[in-house]
Amino acid sequence: MTISETVKRERKSHVWARSDDDWYVEPEWVSKRLFESEHFAGDIWDPCCGTGRIVQSARAAGHSSYGSDIAERSIGYGVVDFFAMKRT
Numbered sequence: 001m002t003i004s005e006t007v008k009r010e011r012k013s014h015v016w017a018r019s020d021d022d023w024y025v026e027p028e029w030v031s032k033r034l035f036e037s038e039h040f041a042g043d044i045w046d047p048c049c050g051t052g053r054i055v056q057s058a059r060a061a062g063h064s065s066y067g068s069d070i071a072e073r074s075i076g077y078g079v080v081d082f083f084a085m086k087r088t
Contacts, residue, residue, distance in 0.1 A: 021070050023071075025051065025053070026053065028053055031056075031057035031058075032060070034054070034057070035060075035063070040058075044058045044063050044065040044066075045068070046058075046066075046068075048069055048070070049068060049069050049074075050074070051074040052067050052074050052076070052077055054067070068080040068082070
Protein backbone atom coordinates (compact mmCIF):
# COMPACT_ATOMS: atom_id res chain seq x y z
CA MET A 1 0.00 0.00 0.00
CA THR A 2 1.33 3.43 -0.86
CA ILE A 3 1.06 6.66 1.10
CA SER A 4 -1.36 8.07 -1.47
CA GLU A 5 -3.88 5.27 -0.90
CA THR A 6 -6.63 6.03 1.59
CA VAL A 7 -7.39 3.50 4.27
CA LYS A 8 -10.68 3.88 6.08
CA ARG A 9 -10.55 2.77 9.68
CA GLU A 10 -13.19 2.86 12.35
CA ARG A 11 -12.44 5.67 14.75
CA LYS A 12 -12.40 4.55 18.36
CA SER A 13 -11.16 7.66 20.13
CA HIS A 14 -13.78 7.75 22.88
CA VAL A 15 -13.41 5.29 25.73
CA TRP A 16 -16.54 6.52 27.48
CA ALA A 17 -20.04 7.48 26.38
CA ARG A 18 -20.42 10.91 24.79
CA SER A 19 -21.72 13.49 27.23
CA ASP A 20 -24.73 15.74 26.59
CA ASP A 21 -23.54 19.00 24.99
CA ASP A 22 -20.04 17.46 24.89
CA TRP A 23 -19.42 18.54 28.48
CA TYR A 24 -16.16 17.19 29.84
CA VAL A 25 -14.20 18.47 32.84
CA GLU A 26 -10.44 18.67 32.57
CA PRO A 27 -8.25 18.19 35.65
CA GLU A 28 -7.41 21.46 37.45
CA TRP A 29 -3.69 21.16 36.69
CA VAL A 30 -4.37 21.47 32.95
CA SER A 31 -5.59 25.07 32.99
CA LYS A 32 -3.10 26.03 35.70
CA ARG A 33 -0.28 24.76 33.46
CA LEU A 34 -1.75 26.61 30.46
CA PHE A 35 -1.37 29.96 32.19
CA GLU A 36 2.11 29.07 33.43
CA SER A 37 3.22 28.24 29.88
CA GLU A 38 1.46 30.67 27.54
CA HIS A 39 1.24 34.46 27.38
CA PHE A 40 -2.20 36.05 26.97
CA ALA A 41 -3.00 39.70 26.28
CA GLY A 42 -6.37 41.25 27.10
CA ASP A 43 -9.45 39.74 28.70
CA ILE A 44 -9.95 35.99 28.53
CA TRP A 45 -13.39 34.56 27.69
CA ASP A 46 -14.02 30.84 28.01
CA PRO A 47 -17.19 30.27 25.93
CA CYS A 48 -17.56 26.69 27.20
CA CYS A 49 -16.59 27.26 30.82
CA GLY A 50 -18.61 24.52 32.51
CA THR A 51 -17.85 24.96 36.20
CA GLY A 52 -15.26 27.66 35.49
CA ARG A 53 -11.92 25.93 35.96
CA ILE A 54 -10.19 27.82 33.15
CA VAL A 55 -11.73 31.13 34.26
CA GLN A 56 -10.57 30.55 37.84
CA SER A 57 -7.06 29.56 36.73
CA ALA A 58 -6.83 32.65 34.52
CA ARG A 59 -7.85 34.88 37.43
CA ALA A 60 -5.37 33.15 39.74
CA ALA A 61 -2.67 33.93 37.17
CA GLY A 62 -3.66 37.62 37.24
CA HIS A 63 -5.81 37.81 34.11
CA SER A 64 -9.20 39.46 33.72
CA SER A 65 -11.41 36.52 32.81
CA TYR A 66 -15.06 35.58 32.40
CA GLY A 67 -16.99 32.60 31.12
CA SER A 68 -20.24 31.31 29.72
CA ASP A 69 -21.67 27.95 28.71
CA ILE A 70 -24.56 26.53 26.71
CA ALA A 71 -26.21 25.44 30.00
CA GLU A 72 -26.06 26.67 33.59
CA ARG A 73 -23.46 24.44 35.16
CA SER A 74 -22.27 26.80 37.87
CA ILE A 75 -23.55 30.03 39.43
CA GLY A 76 -21.88 33.19 38.18
CA TYR A 77 -21.42 32.34 34.50
CA GLY A 78 -23.70 33.39 31.64
CA VAL A 79 -25.74 30.98 29.57
CA VAL A 80 -24.81 31.56 25.93
CA ASP A 81 -24.69 29.34 22.85
CA PHE A 82 -21.63 30.84 21.18
CA PHE A 83 -22.28 28.83 18.01
CA ALA A 84 -25.51 30.82 17.58
CA MET A 85 -23.79 34.20 18.09
CA LYS A 86 -23.46 36.55 15.15
CA ARG A 87 -20.38 38.62 14.44
CA THR A 88 -20.80 42.34 14.80
